[in-house]
Amino acid sequence: MPGAGDIEKLMEKLSRVLGSNEIEKIARDAGFVQRCSKMNGVEFLKMNLFDHLAGSMPSLQQHALNMFGQEVEKISKQAIDKRFNEKSVVFIQRVVEALLSHQLEFGHLSSFLSEQFRSIRILDSTEFKLSNNLADAFPGYSKSAAACAAIQFEYDILNKQLHCLSLGCARESDKTFADQQMDNVQRGDLLLRDLGYYSIETYAKVEQRGAFYVSRLKPSIAIFEKKAGGYQPLKWSDILTRIKKSGRQYFDQWVYIGSEQKHAVRLVAWELPAAEQQKRIKKIKAKAGKTNKQADMWAKLNVFITNIAGDKIEPSVVYDLYKIRWQIELIFKTWKSVLKIVIAGKMKANRLKCYLYSKFIWIIISWDVINVAEHYSWQTKRRLLSPYKCFSVILSKAGELRQCLFNKGEQLHTWLQTMRKLLLLYAYKETRKTRVALSNLLQLKTN
Numbered sequence: 001m002p003g004a005g006d007i008e009k010l011m012e013k014l015s016r017v018l019g020s021n022e023i024e025k026i027a028r029d030a031g032f033v034q035r036c037s038k039m040n041g042v043e044f045l046k047m048n049l050f051d052h053l054a055g056s057m058p059s060l061q062q063h064a065l066n067m068f069g070q071e072v073e074k075i076s077k078q079a080i081d082k083r084f085n086e087k088s089v090v091f092i093q094r095v096v097e098a099l100l101s102h103q104l105e106f107g108h109l110s111s112f113l114s115e116q117f118r119s120i121r122i123l124d125s126t127e128f129k130l131s132n133n134l135a136d137a138f139p140g141y142s143k144s145a146a147a148c149a150a151i152q153f154e155y156d157i158l159n160k161q162l163h164c165l166s167l168g169c170a171r172e173s174d175k176t177f178a179d180q181q182m183d184n185v186q187r188g189d190l191l192l193r194d195l196g197y198y199s200i201e202t203y204a205k206v207e208q209r210g211a212f213y214v215s216r217l218k219p220s221i222a223i224f225e226k227k228a229g230g231y232q233p234l235k236w237s238d239i240l241t242r243i244k245k246s247g248r249q250y251f252d253q254w255v256y257i258g259s260e261q262k263h264a265v266r267l268v269a270w271e272l273p274a275a276e277q278q279k280r281i282k283k284i285k286a287k288a289g290k291t292n293k294q295a296d297m298w299a300k301l302n303v304f305i306t307n308i309a310g311d312k313i314e315p316s317v318v319y320d321l322y323k324i325r326w327q328i329e330l331i332f333k334t335w336k337s338v339l340k341i342v343i344a345g346k347m348k349a350n351r352l353k354c355y356l357y358s359k360f361i362w363i364i365i366s367w368d369v370i371n372v373a374e375h376y377s378w379q380t381k382r383r384l385l386s387p388y389k390c391f392s393v394i395l396s397k398a399g400e401l402r403q404c405l406f407n408k409g410e411q412l413h414t415w416l417q418t419m420r421k422l423l424l425l426y427a428y429k430e431t432r433k434t435r436v437a438l439s440n441l442l443q444l445k446t447n
Contacts, residue, residue: 006104006106006371006372006375006376007372007413007416007417007420009104009105010104010368010369010372010416011412011413011416013099013102013104013368014365014405014412016102017095017098017099017102018095018099018405018406019406019407020042020406020407022098023041023042023045023095023406024040024041024042026041026091026094026095026098027040027041027044027091028041029094030087030088030090030091030094031087031090031091032044032083032087032088032090032091038074038075038079039067039075039079039080039083041091042406043067044083044088044091045091045092045095045358045361045406046402046405046406047063047066047067047080048092048354048355048358049358049361049362049402049405050398050399050401050402051063051066052340052355052358052359053362053395053398057340057343057344057345057355059077060077060078060080060081061077063077063080064076064077064080081351084348084350084351084354085350086350088350088354089350089353089354089357092353092354092357092358092361093353093357095357095361096165096357096360096361096364099361099364099365100162100164100165100364103161103162104368104371106159106160106371106372106375111158111442112442113158113321113441113442114158114442116312116313117158117188117189117190117212118186118187118188118189119156119158119159119161119186119188119189119190120156120157120158120189120190120192120324121154121155121156121157121163121185121189121190121191121192122154122155122156122157122192122193122324122325122327122328123152123153123154123163123164123178123181123191123192123193123197123328124152124153124154124193124194124325124328124329124332125150125151125152125153125174125177126150126151126153126332126335126336126341127148127149127150127151127170128148128149128336128341128342128343129145129147129148130147130148130149130343130344130352131147131344131345131346131347132146132147133147133346134147134349134352135147136349137169137349137352137353138169138170138349139169139170139171140169140170140171141170141171145170148169148170148171149167149168149169149170149352149356150167150168150169150170150172151165151166151167151168151341151356152164152165152166152168152174152177153165153166153328153331153332154181155328157324157327157442158442160367160371160374160375162364162367163181163184164181165360165363165364167353167356167357167360174194174196174197175196175197175198175199175202177197178193178197178198178202179202179205182202182205182206182209185206185209185211186209186210186211187209187210187211188210188211188212189209189211189212190211190212190213190214190308190321191206191211191212191213191214192213192214192321192322192324192325193213193215193325194325195215195216195217195218198213198215200221200257200258200261200263201261203215203263203265203305203307204261204263206307207307212306212307212308213306213307214304214305214306214308214318214321214322215304215305215306215322216303216304216305216322217257217267217303217304217305219236219294219295219298221257221258222257222258222259223235223255223256223257223267224255224256224257224262225253225255225256226256231256231262234255235297236294236297236298236300236301237297239251239267239269239301240271240297240300240301243269243270243271244271249270249271250268250269250270250315250316251267251268251269251270252266252267252268252310252315253266253267254266254267255267257305265305265306265307266305266306266307266308266309266310267303267304267305268303268304268305268306268315268318268319269301269302269303269304270301270302270315270319271300271301271302272299272300272301272302277299277300280298280299281295281296281299284299302319304318304319304322306318320441321441323441324438324441324442327438330387330388331387333388334387334388334391335359335363335391337388338388338391338392338395339359339362339363339391339395341356341359343355343356365405366390366391366394369390369394369416369419369420369423370385370387370390370391370394370423372416372420373385373390373419373420373423373424373427374423376420376424377424377428382439383428383429383439384428384429384438384439385423385427385428385429386427386428386429386430389423389426389427389428390423390427393419393422393423393426393427394419394423397415397418397419397422400415401415
């Protein structure tokens, strides 16, 4: 089958990072393995990777039962509990880092957008509540959410590269996290992020690196236009009036944002249909209890800002580009429903961290398997795969992977071939009339 070389690339990566000798070295370097014991690094990692995939969160007793007759002769639940410590967290975290540092090169998804941008990077986070006994390790917002974890995830939808997959507490600022990732931004990258990751200073930093962004705009930010050598305020009502008078159905103009900064951005706005306006007003009332004139005006508009010039993309494409960001929400839903990334139950913090980092490993392995199949599918049929279907199919064959993952033999190669075949048979994305297909968004025609 064409694309067989991609399986060889993945085999090489898994052998390099997840071979039994390599895992034991990481375990020793992390201090997890210091002397002979009933449980080595590979056995501990297997337990964390596979025991939870049956559905419910495994107990210490279930871990001990699953190990009996497979990896070890006999081990108590108390002994297993002791192995969930700071060194075990470092061990599994380093395995995650090793996998992320060995990115596979499949080549980008060739499209009109790949001709315009070096990459399309989507960054977002997902949060979930934890047992209150974890409040010190994962401080939350309030008494009702005393403990709350957050996962930051960024990937390149054109090149299928994972830029970050990290665990933290929900209190940590998205903007602070994004600023820490700025050194990884390169010329020609397109960044698609939620408003929480941006400030006017962030927009300036992206531009300084020769990269691009498409973002919503906070309604509270002051907007100006330059007239007669000065800056004149531009209100939402002014924009709405100009749209109605223009006959073009949209506003598209370079403006300046920020009372102090006066930073130049391209602002694109459309008047929403009446039904959508009412939905927005209803949401505002539900959240704030009332509305005001400014909020009413804001509810009538769809507003985006970008630094991409008008001769590169037309106004309608600005909104379509932003729609690509919604793909990450589908991935988060898949992780929560299929991989059960949201962990409930009372346990100590180190055990929770081991479980979550182990799920990260499962995500990365699955991600690579999916890309092996999708690279072939896009090149031959211009069709993409459904993350939900893919993760579900791979999960259904997890038991077989347990027997061969840390080996370098033919059994793992056969498993990878089987997975690619199954994904190409059963995991294609379905087109919905109410939603723009990602394959269409990737092939948007720019100016």
